[in-house]
Amino acid sequence: MRVALGAVSLSAPLTGIGQYTRHLAQELAALGAAPHCFLGAHWAEVVTADAPGAGPTNAPPGAVPLSVWRTTARHLLSGSWLARVASRTMRARRFRIGLPHDAALYHETNFLPFGDVGLPTVLTAHDVSWLRYPETHPAARVSLLRRHFPRALRHADRVIVVSDFVRTELLDLCEVDPGKIRVVHNGVSPAFLPRSPEALRAVLARHGLLANRYLLALGTIEPRKRLSTALRAHQQLPVALRRQVPLVLAGIKGWLTSELEREMAQAVARGEVRVLGYVPDADLPFLVAGACAMVYPSIYEGFGLPPLESMACGVPAICSNRSAIPEVVADGGILLDPDDIDGFSDAMLRACEDAPWRAAIGERALRRAQYFSWQRCARETLDVYRELVGSPAHGAAVEGL
Secondary structure (H helix, E strand, O other): OEEEEEOOOOOOOOOHHHHHHHHHHHHHHHOOOOOEEEOOOOEEOOEOOOOOOOOEOOOOOOOOOHHHHHHHHHHHHOOOHHHHHHHHHHHHHHHHHHOOOOEEEEEEOOOOOOOOOOOOEEEEEOOOHHHHOHHHOOHHHHHHHHHHHHHHHHHOOEEEEOOHHHHHHHHHHOOOOHHHEEEOOOOOOOOOOOOOHHHHHHHHHHOOOOOOOOEEEEOOEOHHHOHHHHHHHHHOOOHHHHHHOOEEEEOOEOOOOHHHHHHHHHHHHOOOEEEEEOOOOOOHHHHHHOOOEEEEOOOOOOOOHHHHHHHHOOOOEEEEOOOOHHHHHOOOOEEEOOOOHHHHHHHHHHHHHOHHHHHHHHHHHHHHHOOOOHHHHHHHHHHHHHHHHOOHHHOOOOOOO
8 A cells, every 4th residue: 555645846946845745755765655656747656865856766658757747837827727727637637547546545745636536635735825925926826726725625634734833824814624734844854964165165166156155045036035135135244245255046036036136136247146046956955054154034934944954054044033934943043034134134244254153053053953854754744644544534544554
């Protein structure tokens, strides 16, 4: 018996949900509960641990690469309502055709299950930012989720949320039975760890960077991340320091970015801001470990992986004090109002110039980061599976889970 795992988010470049899905699948496999993953174009047996972002293996001969399917889906989502419906209908059909006959349950990791498939269903809800801040999302996404997410919540047998904050948000903004919500925190990859300048040199050189000589803002470039605060705070630093310690933006270009791009154009031209775009998974732990600090003024996160990755590297995380971020960071970082440009600038200046302060914050960060692991996430998720399939409504516990 096996878990059918909705894993459409597994394609490069991986976003936060893709990272969650990949690590969960890998750690479930390590626990002897390897899921069967639905990728949108086909089903696959296992997620490789040695090729992050490459996605699952065992694709059928002639299968269309997942990156092509994701590009096509994004194009369709930007098109007509009919095209969006057709895209999802096509995926739902492929899901049903390939659904393993021995699946014990279905776990959808990305908000919207592919309908009622006759199995106990687990749904992961990562946040409800599209309800709380709809103006920070593309209109098509907001429309899709408003239309389908309430039904998904009603029909799910268990709803996993990645923080206590998301649990509170669901109960506040959605109609959901609190008895079926389970909190399972995300983890952090062991690849994120402190590294010496010598260990960092080669990778950072590929990106034109030096260890402890840049400030890092990591994540998809989109309005909710409030990167304007990071930019304006950095511009308040002394001119010489701005040039010596640039603000580095690393992450794929998202949506509604034109205003930010206009605002930072001159700083980019002066070399005070660097825009790296997508950074390969293999390089990312080095990029994080080499920063003076992580700057993360996001106004809304269901969890907040980048601050945790920074903390696991012993790098100070200068973060927003809103949403789930304080729950994750606790005393392991610096928490500020995301609109407090002066506060962010002061913390950035200290991270650049005060090495003992940076080291002390880094020690606290390392202690806090030890609480989170993908192994723990997988074990607690497996407990949810066992609870569900062993409940009276779904018969006896399934052997192998």
